[in-house]
Amino acid sequence: MKIAEVSKKCGVSTDTLRYYERVGLIPKVNRNKSGIRDYTEEDCGWVEFIKCMRGAGLPIEVLIEYVALFQQGDETIDARKNLLIEQRKHLAEKMKDIKKTIERLDYKIERYEAVAMKENKLKRTDV
Incomplete structure (x- = not known):
């Protein structure tokens, strides 16, 4: 899926998607032979996750740490949970x-x- 499709599907700008990837809020997105980003459903799941967590106010730094831990594998499950x-x-x-x-x-x-x-009642009785 191209970046414009993901942007529309997830309701975030293409600039935001590039930013998410650049700072590590989502894992690196695969690219085709021409160097164009090729998003998978799993990538879209990450975008939705980050969008939800940011919407609730979780700090970017915490989410970057979470993604980094996730990329390290199952030995970080406890750390991610905590x-x-x-x-x-x-x-x-x-x-x-x-x-x-x-x-x-x-x-x-x-x-x-x-x-x-109270003011409305006063106005009515003035007549």
């Missing part, structure tokens, strides 16, 4: 913080809505 466990802990804490922020926003919104309702 890396993911640590990132999950960070995300769980982040979710707690986000939940608190949402609750605070809900409270503020309710206050503004109450004020708006």
